[in-house]
Amino acid sequence: QVQLVESGGGLVQAGASLRLSCVVSGRTLTSAVMGWFRQTPGKEREFVAAISWSGESAYYANSVKGRFTISQDNGKNTVYLQMNSLKSEDTAVYYCAARLSRGQIVSWSSAGGYHYWGQGTQVTVSS
Numbered sequence: 001q002v003q004l005v006e007s008g009g010g011l012v013q014a015g016a017s018l019r020l021s022c023v024v025s026g027r028t029l030t031s032a033v034m035g036w037f038r039q040t041p042g043k044e045r046e047f048v049a050a051i052s053w054s055g056e057s058a059y060y061a062n063s064v065k066g067r068f069t070i071s072q073d074n075g076k077n078t079v080y081l082q083m084n085s086l087k088s089e090d091t092a093v094y095y096c097a098a099r100l101s102r103g104q105i106v107s108w109s110s111a112g113g114y115h116y117w118g119q120g121t122q123v124t125v126s127s
Contacts, residue, residue, distance in 0.1 A: 001027060002027060003024070003025045003026050004096045004117065004118035005022065005023045005096075005119070006021065006094065006095065006118045006120060007020070007021050007023075007121055008021050008121060009122045009123045009124075010123070011124045012086060013125070014088055014127050017086065018083045019080060019081070019083070020080065020081040020096075021078055021080055022036075022079040022096030023076075024077045024078065024079065033050055033051070033052055033098070033102055033103075034051055034052075034072060034098055035096070035097045035098070035099070035114060036048040036094060036096060037094070037095045037111055038090075038093065040091065040093075045111045046092075047061050047108075047109035047111065048060075049061065049064065049068055050070065050108035051079065052102060053072065053074070055071070055074075058070055059105050059109065061109065063089075067086075068083050068084070069081075069082040070082075081094070083123070087125060088126070088127050093122050093123075094121050094122075095119075096118040097117050097118070098114060098115060098116045099113050099114045100115055101113075
């Protein structure tokens with residue numbers, strides 16, 4: 001059993017920064033991959049970024065590459081998403097997710113491959 005709890009969302013102006021956190025509890029495998037997804041009303045869940053629990057590999061959606069950075073701190077059992085140069089298009093509920101098998105990096109963008117999900121945290125970017 002794995003439990004994920006996100007925090008750090010809020011209301012900010014375009015160009016500002018936010019740092020999201022995801023605390024992981026329960027059983028965690030060394031092969032686990034941690035991902036961030038986002039969703040707006042009426043749209044499918046969209047991949048944002050993912051990282052192996054070991055921190056060796058990271059993968060980003062083209063829409064956030066160069067602006068967002070995913071990282072992890074095993075000592076704190078926490079995964080982070082540093083979001084810089086935020087745009088109104090980034091407004092969404094952001095979800096933390098975990099999958100138990102590493103697989104190919106390109107597969108990390110598929111929401112269906114993840115086994116556990118957090119409750120989400122709202123990020124709103126005003127123009």
